[in-house]
Amino acid sequence: MDFNLNEEQRQIYAYGENLAQTYDNRYWLEHARSHTFPKDMFKQIADDGFLGLMVPEEYGGAGLGMTEMSLFMEGTANHGIPLLMMVVGPCMSLSHLSSHGNEFHKKELLPAAVKGDIQFCFAITEPGAGSNSMKISTIAKPNGKRFSLSGEKTFITGADVSDYCIVVARTKAHSDVAKKTDGFTLFVVDLKAKGVEMQRVNIAIPLPEEQFTLFFDDVDLGPENVIGEVDAGFSILFDMLNPERIILAALCSGVGRFALNKAVDYASERNVFGVPIGSHQGVQHPLAKAKANIEMASLMGRKAAWEFDNGMAAGASANMAKYAAAEAGIEAVDAALQAHGGAGFTEDTGIYELYPLMRLLRTAPVNRELCLSFIGEKVMGLPRSY
Numbered sequence: 001m002d003f004n005l006n007e008e009q010r011q012i013y014a015y016g017e018n019l020a021q022t023y024d025n026r027y028w029l030e031h032a033r034s035h036t037f038p039k040d041m042f043k044q045i046a047d048d049g050f051l052g053l054m055v056p057e058e059y060g061g062a063g064l065g066m067t068e069m070s071l072f073m074e075g076t077a078n079h080g081i082p083l084l085m086m087v088v089g090p091c092m093s094l095s096h097l098s099s100h101g102n103e104f105h106k107k108e109l110l111p112a113a114v115k116g117d118i119q120f121c122f123a124i125t126e127p128g129a130g131s132n133s134m135k136i137s138t139i140a141k142p143n144g145k146r147f148s149l150s151g152e153k154t155f156i157t158g159a160d161v162s163d164y165c166i167v168v169a170r171t172k173a174h175s176d177v178a179k180k181t182d183g184f185t186l187f188v189v190d191l192k193a194k195g196v197e198m199q200r201v202n203i204a205i206p207l208p209e210e211q212f213t214l215f216f217d218d219v220d221l222g223p224e225n226v227i228g229e230v231d232a233g234f235s236i237l238f239d240m241l242n243p244e245r246i247i248l249a250a251l252c253s254g255v256g257r258f259a260l261n262k263a264v265d266y267a268s269e270r271n272v273f274g275v276p277i278g279s280h281q282g283v284q285h286p287l288a289k290a291k292a293n294i295e296m297a298s299l300m301g302r303k304a305a306w307e308f309d310n311g312m313a314a315g316a317s318a319n320m321a322k323y324a325a326a327e328a329g330i331e332a333v334d335a336a337l338q339a340h341g342g343a344g345f346t347e348d349t350g351i352y353e354l355y356p357l358m359r360l361l362r363t364a365p366v367n368r369e370l371c372l373s374f375i376g377e378k379v380m381g382l383p384r385s386y
């Protein structure tokens with residue numbers, strides 16, 4: 001759907017179709033099944049200038065915004081080639097280094113990342129602090145101008161293929177801060193630094209990107225590693241939440257559309273009682289309902305991106321878009337699966353293998369319940385429950 005887009009935005013949205021001429025859903029599935037990072041596809045995306053969509057032109061990027069980043073994501077997901085690495089790297093990490101990074105981040109790291117020479121992952125989750133990120137205990141103890149980072153992060157997507165990780169750590173203990181959002185700092189951590197170890201988390205989802213637990217043992221960090229202000233990391237973190245929600249809404253809308261398109265083709269051809277199965281309303285209506293929900297979620301994502309790009313408070317739309325798109329994505333893949341009958345479960349159609357990714361996005365990175373709590377409390381004014 002290219003409603004209300006300018007020519008450049010239309011081209012960005014159409015890029016997924018071009019990319020899929022070489023790197024199609026079969027390619028994505030093969031990498032997802034073997035948990036192998038699709039290096040060639042990522043390189044192509046870098047060469048075509050899409051890693052730096054949100055990076056200012058002076059650092060080698062395209063200087064565009066969240067609208068274009070989500071159009072890129074939705075356009076690629078429409079063709080069954082969604083990459084979580086685009087979420088944690090170019091969307092979350094690079095856009096925030098662009099806004100809050102220091103000279104070293106902007107002049108050295110960003111130009112290399114835009115070219116795909118270095119990659120970034122993002123780490124906030126800890127075994128003892130998932131949805132409640134204020135409970136994190138990974139600490140970067142200040143020592144003069146330097147810090148010593150110790151702790152553990154888990155479920156970190158793409159740590160194995162990344163050179164750097166943006167790590168959210170405490171720089172003050174819980175007991176030493178007046179406000180519970182104070183005392184956090186964001187660091188760019190070199191994953192080859194002394195004291196960094198990683199261990200694979202075996203995730204049961206066909207995905208090209210793998211997840212890792214990162215262990216930090218007295219990792220030496222300096223001022224060059226700090227993003228933004230020491231102890232004021234939560235304000236940067238708040239800036240990151242909406243882009244993550246918006247880009248994932250785009251991903252779910254695209255994957256849902258991809259599954260529905262496959263189901264339409266199949267249901268128009270498959271004939272078991274003398275007519276194509278798609279002519280039975282029992283097959284057609286679940287697909288149509290899912291289609292309506294996907295398009296509504298997609299539009300809400302566009303609204304959220306537009307608000308974000310125009311400096312408006314995007315939290316309400318971003319949470320609604322993420323919530324609605326994850327639910328619509330699950331519904332769409334499930335309806336497509338049902339329409340395919342037994343064929344939906346074969347490796348040949350690859351429909352069933354889309355389901356775990358959609359289902360994941362109801363739970364992570366922000367779960368359905370926290371999106372609904374945001375809407376209930378912040379949008380509707382209901383009392384806070386936690």
Ligand SMILES: Cc1cc2nc3c(=O)[nH]c(=O)nc-3n(C[C@H](O)[C@H](O)[C@H](O)COP(=O)(O)OP(=O)(O)OC[C@H]3O[C@@H](n4cnc5c(N)ncnc54)[C@H](O)[C@@H]3O)c2cc1C
Binds near residue numbers: 131364
């Ligand atoms: C494949 C994968 C990739 C990931 N990639 C990354 C990454 O790159 N970087 C990163 O930092 N993290 C990553 N994560 C972690 C992810 O963001 C967390 O799993 C998620 O935030 C939920 O945290 P948790 O698992 O600790 O769940 P918990 O916080 O333990 O919550 C469990 C469940 O309880 C319910 N719940 C919790 N709190 C409330 C509440 N207040 N009200 C109502 N219900 C509630 C929800 O249903 C929730 O699903 C990834 C996870 C997975 C599985």
